[in-house]
Amino acid sequence: MKSSILFLFGVFLSYGTSCPDVCECTAEGRVRCSGNFTNVPSFMPLHTYYVELKKTRIQNLTDRSLLNLPLVLRLSITQNPLQVIHPEAFYPVPQLLSLKLSFNKISNLSSQVFSNLASLEQLYIDNNKLDSLKPEWFDTLTNLTQLDASRNFLTHLDRNIFEKLTKLWFLNLGKNFLSKLPDGVFSSLINLEHLLVYENQLEILSSETFKSQTKLRVLKLFKNRISCIPPQLFWPLSNLEILSISSNKLHYFPEETFYSLPHITTLNLFKNPLVFLPDQLIGHMPKLKEFILYSTNLITVPNNLFYNMSGLEKLSLNYNPKLHHLPKDIFCCLPKLRRLSLQRNDLEFLDPDLFVNLSNLSTLIIHSNKLHQLSNNIFHSLTKLSEVQLHGNHFKNLPSSVLSSVVALRNVSLKDNPWNCNCRILDLAGWISHHRTLVQDYEHVSCYIPSYLLEKTVGSMNSILLQCEVTENPPIKISSTTSSTSPSVQTSSHSFQVEGDQLTDIVIISIWKTTSATPQMSSSMDLVHQSTTEDSLSYSPSYTFYDTVILEAEPDIVHNSRLNRLVFLWTLPTSGTYSKFLISLQILLITMGAALIVAGVCVFQYVQSFTEKFNHV
CATH class of the missing domain: 3.80.10.10 (Ribonuclease Inhibitor)
Structure with a gap:
């Protein structure tokens, strides 16, 4: 036992x-x-x-x-x-x-x-x-808080399917074959916080669909076939934080669609064939951190599209093949924006003041557009900008000041542009050569024309290789000694200098002084050489001629003359074939002048002697 x-x-x-x-x-x-x-x-x-x-x-x-x-x-x-x-x-x-x-x-x-x-x-x-959900399954599940029926073969839902699930806060119906949501199907889910109905075949949403979901925080409707939504559909969702309605068939949004969403942090509207956005679309969204709007058919966007997104940190407005215009003030009210993506649009021009208010911007992506040029000062206010992607545009040349004004620059891309390697590109080539570590694609920033320089890097260009007549030379100094007013030196916009025995083009410099008292200028200032073949001299009648000019010309020979209150200056190097020819011609002219003077004296003496004899007779 x-x-x-x-x-x-x-x-x-x-x-x-x-x-x-x-x-x-x-x-x-x-x-x-x-x-x-x-x-x-x-x-x-x-x-x-x-x-x-x-x-x-x-x-x-x-x-x-x-x-x-x-x-x-x-x-x-x-x-x-x-x-x-x-x-x-x-x-x-x-x-x-x-x-x-x-x-x-x-x-x-x-x-x-x-x-x-x-x-x-x-x-x-x-x-x-599973191809359906049976209401009987949920008759006794009154304590259910989470239900995941995603990735099945559901084609429809009974209107009262969730009637007993009043405590449910998470519902996932994603990746099924639902073509319609019955009116009031979610009406009893008053505690619902997460609703996922992505990747179905929904075509239309009723204005009553989300009327009872006042506690909803996450709503995902992406990858359906929704072609239109009723006005004020999302207005009851005042606590919504994440809304994704991307990858649908929406051509437009009704006015004020996204009003009354003050707590939203992520809004995704991308991959819709949108052709138009109303001026009154986005309401007050101070907590929105990221906004994505790409793969649309938009040609432009409303001037005030981002006005209510003062807390935005990341903005993706890219992959819009028809977007060729951005309003001047489109980014006026985004003081916290750190990353701006505009790549793969159809942009041909950017307003010089487009980025002026983006004081915290650190990354700017504008590659793969159709930009031909940029304003010299387009980035001057972006003191925190460290990365700029400019590759894949239509740039043939860029002023070096576009990049040199970016004080925090750490990374720039310039490849896949049709760079024209002529004498005008020396300015950019010099910047690239001196900042090689900043140009991430240095070896791929190649000349496109002329053909004999194809695939040569822009950073390797110099005046000898390009056979330019003008290259670097120490600048001529112009000093003031008598006036207490501040002179202004006016030249054309494209500068160059001379090197070796090559002769500069004629340089026209106008020197003025203002009539009002200004601080004494420094004793000398660098003179910027400028060709007159491209730009004409500007003249302002509000200035008076600056009378006293001291030229420190060594080692070059400096010529000057005055005409109509202007000083015309040009330099002649002390050596070189062209220089020797001009000096020889000058000597010849001086010799001929001296001979003419001697001949004149002789003729004068002969005439005077003849006159005396005639008077004597």
């Missing part, structure tokens, strides 16, 4: 503490099992509260499969060939709080399969082959 009792006690002890060979058990009561077994393992520890059966060969759950799990609270049976579940399979575990049946092959379930799970809070039946 004693031996029988001891034997039964040993069996009970073994049953209560053992762990099946195909499982891993923890002292806290978690059991994970996987392998080539076909039934739920028996003799699990009595204190087991969590069971995970993953990647097994279980195909059926019978009414006795879970008998040995009297205390289990969370059951996960995933990634199995499970197809059939007995209507009473979960009767032995009425205390379940969480049931996960994801990634199986379930195509049908009994109407009463969840009938005894009144305590269930989480139900995951995603990634199966």
